[in-house]
Amino acid sequence: MSAARQSRAIFGAHEDISGPSRWTKLRRVMRQQPLGVFGAIVIIVLILVAIFADFVAPYDPTDIQFKSIQSPNGTNFFGTDNLGRDIFSRVILGSRTSLEVGIIATVIGTVGGALVGLLSGYFGGVIDMVLQRIMDALLAFPLIILALIMVAVFGNSIEKLMMVVGIAIIPGVGRIMRGIVLSERQSLYVESARATGATWQRIMFRHILPNVAAPLIVIATSLLGGAVLVEAALSFLGLGTPPPTPSWGADLSGSASTYFRHAPWMVIFPGAALSLVVLGFNLLGDALRDVLDPRLRNR
Amino acid sequence: MRTYALRRLLLMVPVIILVTILVASMMRLVPGDPAALALGQAATEADREKFREAYHLNDSLPVQYVRWWSDVFQGDLGKSVVHRTTVTDELRTRLPSTIELLLYSLFLTIIVGVPFGVLSAIRQNSPPDYLIRFLSIAGLSIPSFWLGRLLLTLPAIWWDYLPPLGKVGITDDPLKNLEQYLLPSITLAAGASAGIMRLTRSSVLEIMRNDYIRTARAKGLNERTVIWRHVLKNAFIPVVTVLGLQAAALIGGAVIIETIFNLQGVGLLFISSIFNRDYPVIQGLVLFLSVIFLTINLLVDLSYGLLDPRIRYS
Numbered sequence: 001m002s003a004a005r006q007s008r009a010i011f012g013a014h015e016d017i018s019g020p021s022r023w024t025k026l027r028r029v030m031r032q033q034p035l036g037v038f039g040a041i042v043i044i045v046l047i048l049v050a051i052f053a054d055f056v057a058p059y060d061p062t063d064i065q066f067k068s069i070q071s072p073n074g075t076n077f078f079g080t081d082n083l084g085r086d087i088f089s090r091v092i093l094g095s096r097t098s099l100e101v102g103i104i105a106t107v108i109g110t111v112g113g114a115l116v117g118l119l120s121g122y123f124g125g126v127i128d129m130v131l132q133r134i135m136d137a138l139l140a141f142p143l144i145i146l147a148l149i150m151v152a153v154f155g156n157s158i159e160k161l162m163m164v165v166g167i168a169i170i171p172g173v174g175r176i177m178r179g180i181v182l183s184e185r186q187s188l189y190v191e192s193a194r195a196t197g198a199t200w201q202r203i204m205f206r207h208i209l210p211n212v213a214a215p216l217i218v219i220a221t222s223l224l225g226g227a228v229l230v231e232a233a234l235s236f237l238g239l240g241t242p243p244p245t246p247s248w249g250a251d252l253s254g255s256a257s258t259y260f261r262h263a264p265w266m267v268i269f270p271g272a273a274l275s276l277v278v279l280g281f282n283l284l285g286d287a288l289r290d291v292l293d294p295r296l297r298n299r
Numbered sequence: 300m301r302t303y304a305l306r307r308l309l310l311m312v313p314v315i316i317l318v319t320i321l322v323a324s325m326m327r328l329v330p331g332d333p334a335a336l337a338l339g340q341a342a343t344e345a346d347r348e349k350f351r352e353a354y355h356l357n358d359s360l361p362v363q364y365v366r367w368w369s370d371v372f373q374g375d376l377g378k379s380v381v382h383r384t385t386v387t388d389e390l391r392t393r394l395p396s397t398i399e400l401l402l403y404s405l406f407l408t409i410i411v412g413v414p415f416g417v418l419s420a421i422r423q424n425s426p427p428d429y430l431i432r433f434l435s436i437a438g439l440s441i442p443s444f445w446l447g448r449l450l451l452t453l454p455a456i457w458w459d460y461l462p463p464l465g466k467v468g469i470t471d472d473p474l475k476n477l478e479q480y481l482l483p484s485i486t487l488a489a490g491a492s493a494g495i496m497r498l499t500r501s502s503v504l505e506i507m508r509n510d511y512i513r514t515a516r517a518k519g520l521n522e523r524t525v526i527w528r529h530v531l532k533n534a535f536i537p538v539v540t541v542l543g544l545q546a547a548a549l550i551g552g553a554v555i556i557e558t559i560f561n562l563q564g565v566g567l568l569f570i571s572s573i574f575n576r577d578y579p580v581i582q583g584l585v586l587f588l589s590v591i592f593l594t595i596n597l598l599v600d601l602s603y604g605l606l607d608p609r610i611r612y613s
Contacts, residue, residue, distance in 0.1 A: 035436075136314045140315070140592060141551070149322065149581070149585065153325040153326065236444045237570060261456060267448050275445065278440040
């Protein structure tokens with residue numbers, strides 16, 4: 001199946017040409033991407049769990065109400081931690097922290113990066129020069145180190161974490177978007193829009209943006225897993241989600257490391273949940289990339 | 300090529316200046332008085348004032364910044380306000396450990412990532428291919444700190460095994476040293492080798508679709524020659540460059556790995572100075588890390604031209 005037909009299958013463009021219905025097309029895509037479907041199911045289930053966490057979790061995740069260090073049993077499916085909290089409930093509520101921070105940070109990073117890419121690629125010149133030097137400065141570190149520096153400065157509430165991880169994502173998105181916008185700017189539709197006297201805002205957001213939406217969605221999806229991981233890593237290092245809020249990363253550090261020989265379940269379950277989310281996002285991102293934008297395959 | 304390299308080197312200068320100004324001014328925004336943190340509760344205001352005087356903390360920000368650079372050019376990256384050591388000394392004792400960790404990890408990344416990636420591509424859609432693809436997507440999804448924790452936990456429970464504690468120098472006891480770095484390197488390399496596997500696979504597959512590969516087969520070359528001489532040589536160009544980028548990304552991973560395995564390297568120093576609000580150390584390390592990171596990235600970009608004569612720089 002050609003790339004053009006694939007993107008048509010997704011976007012439902014050219015609907016005047018009578019072809020297979022949307023459902024048939026969707027089913028065909030799903031058959032070709034079984035792993036992507038698996039990833040999507042994992043993510044949908046986890047989002048539902050996160051939304052209804054209060055009903056799914058049998059106990060209050062911060063309540064110290066059980067005997068400490070109990071191995072998994074009928075009452076505490078995943079056992080209890082050193083303080084006597086129910087690990088199953090903590091893992092369930094932890095999904096909320098992870099997904100919230102991961103998704104919102106990705107949105108911040110994608111919107112910011114798209115804006116930088118659009119401005120930089122469309123205007124060029126001084127604006128491009130200044131924006132790109134700032135991006136260079138942010139790209140002068142590995143992502144996690146950039147996030148650590150910002151956490152050291154801004155502190156670590158949940159809201160600040162979303163912002164920090166989001167900002168850390170911006171330069172990568174901005175760089176890719178700039179390249180795409182640069183080539184879009186040369187195309188005929190932009191030239192004709194300009195000839196009709198459209199303002200730059202209109203050209204940028206009404207003409208160019210819809211045309212770069214596919215790669216943007218692909219980039220955003222592929223970043224979700226990474227954003228979740230950065231939040232977890234910061235929390236693991238003790239610089240992320242502040243206690244007692246359940247966070248998978250934080251639950252893997254601290255007491256989990258002290259008690260690991262007697263209570264391996266304190267380590268196993270939060271980490272497994274974290275891996276599952278990231279796996280789901282990665283599979284979904286891969287599938288979306290293959291379907292929507294094969295150009296990005298090697299990025 | 301030479302002018303391109305020179306221009307890129309010059310471009311690093313404004314970036315590094317911008318980075319250090321950003322970090323220097325951000326660090327001053329942090330709440331908490333370093334003098335109070337360093338001296339503790341018992342100190343009097345006079346003690347704290349003396350401390351601020353000694354570390355020039357009372358000067359204005361631009362003055363502090365300029366003084367810092369003049370120190371840097373004399374090989375002094377700053378003094379810790381917590382440990383009474385200099386950043387340069389700390390780097391001298393800690394850098395070997397971090398470099399050792401990075402080299403072992405890079406080595407593991409290459410010997411695992413590349414061969415399995417090639418195997419996966421030349422046996423496309425066979426059971427080994429599916430297995431390798433599954434492992435690589437799992438490797439990208441499992442967080443390094445969880446893997447590291449499991450690699451510490453499970454052997455301890457099953458076989459009562461713990462890696463050697465305390466620092467074992469490579470000259471003191473090479474085998475024990477290797478043992479100490481084995482688990483951390485595996486942990487750090489897991490994600491990187493998964494990435495290299497995927498890239499090698501897609502790169503080899505892409506080359507194999509080319510017409511000249513069909514030509515090579517058509518003129519009767521055996522499969523081994525086709526793969527070794529024609530496919531791999533070209534497929535490795537993107538792999539080598541991404542390996543360089545991975546090496547740079549491993550620096551970030553090292554921060555986490557050193558924390559888990561308590562390796563006294565640069566990453567652990569970075570984390571502890573963030574906890575202690577040890578501004579001078581953070582600032583010195585940021586300069587050091589960004590120069591290393593940018594240099595690796597520059598070398599990666601330049602390597603494109605060396606590996607692939609079709610690429611010309613302008």
